[in-house]
Amino acid sequence: MICSRCSQRAILSQRYSGLHLCQDHFVEDFERRVAKTVRENGMMPDGERIAVAVSGGKDSTALLLVLKKILADRDVEMVAVTVDEGIAGYRDDTVAAARSICERLGVEQQIVSFQEEFGFKLDEIVDGKDAAPCTFCGVFRKSALNRAAKRLGATKVATGHNLDDEAQSVMMNYLKGDIERLLRFRPRREQPGLVPRVKPLRDIPEKETALYCMVNAAFTESRECPYAQLSLRADVRDMMNRIERLFPGTRHSALQGFEEIAEMAKGRWTGIDLERCRRCGEPCVRDICKACELLERLKL
Ligand code: SF4
Ligand SMILES: [Zn+2]
Ligand SMILES: [Zn+2]
Structure with a gap:
């Protein structure tokens, strides 16, 4: 197969x-x-000053690589934040990969762990309990990232969410009927205590973030988190991949459809004013943040 723009061999269709x-x-x-x-x-x-969430997986590695390149002539600082959730047999390798890409690119790195932030490893949280690992993981990771970004004086948090992740999240919120949460996907304004999050890779398919790492000789750990298959996301991902193979462009149209709904909701849905958590001071919807609520549940 030949490149559509020159006579070289194509590596991507x-x-x-x-x-x-x-x-x-x-x-x-x-x-x-x-x-x-x-x-x-x-x-x-x-x-x-951007706090880039770098887990050491392919998406966040591609994010760090591409930001380093496209921001080279700009007055924008980057600091990498790696969250160690405490997942045996998985996270140690990706934390090492994150350290290595940060060193290679000369980006300062801060590693924060669930253990230090919350007093638990994710493995301990789920061990023997009827707990959905990804629910706990997602809530605590967001909180840990926000806390770290504030400590580092960051003005934004950039994450490596790609097109597949975004389309899956939109579909998951539809399936749960959670339209309020869906609309929170495109925040209307800044909220006190919450470092705004940006997703520069949101239009890039997952396959291309992996390819970008490969051509930049940044080989990342391809092993999957041992808890990944327990999530609703895993089923939605399989379904969306199957549909995308049959009808190319479905991920883009799912996201496009959501953007149109978000546009229509403008003026009718102004968003929620976040409060400060009574326990930890982090921003939250009710008087206690989700992380503190889950921590409370874990003590029972
Ligand atoms: S798959 Fe679930 S448990 Fe594993 S890192 Fe992702 S959110 Fe956390
Ligand atoms: Zn070419
Ligand atoms: Zn709290």
Whole structure:
């Protein structure tokens, strides 16, 4: 297969765009699209200090690589934050991979752990309990990232969520009938105590983040989290992958449909004013944040 833009051999077939791309044109296309998302959404104006969530997996590694490149001439600082949830046989390797990519790119790295922040490892939380690991993990990780970003004086938190993740999240919220949570996906305004989150890779398919790591010689641990298969997301991911194979472009249209709904909700849904948690001071919807509520449940 030959590249649609030159005569070199293509390494990627983008079924949703109909393009075949060689390595050079793939890299150019990837970086151009991420730079466009960052620019058009005002994600990283000059003077910002961005806390980049780097787990050591392919998405966050691709994020750090591409941001380092597209922000090279800009007055934007980056600091990497790696959250160690405490998942034996999985997280140690990815934390090491995160350390290595940060060292290679000369980016300062801060490692925060559930153990230090909350007094538990994720493995201890789920051990023998009827607990959904991803629910606990997601809540505590968000809280740990926000706390770390504030300590580091960051103005934004950038995460490596890709197009597949975003389309899955939209679909999961539809399936749960949780439209309020769905709309919170596109926050309307900044909230006190919450460092705004941005997702520069949200238009990039997962397969392409992995390819971008490969062509940049950043090989990441491909093993999956041992708890991943226990989540609703795993089923939604399989379903969306199957549909995408049959109808290329479905992920884009799922996200596009959500953007239209979010646009229509403008003015009718102004969002929730967050309060400060009575226990830890982190922003929350009710008087106690989700992390403190779950910690309380774990003590029972
Ligand atoms: S799969 Fe679930 S438990 Fe594993 S890292 Fe992701 S959110 Fe956490
Ligand atoms: Zn080419
Ligand atoms: Zn709290």
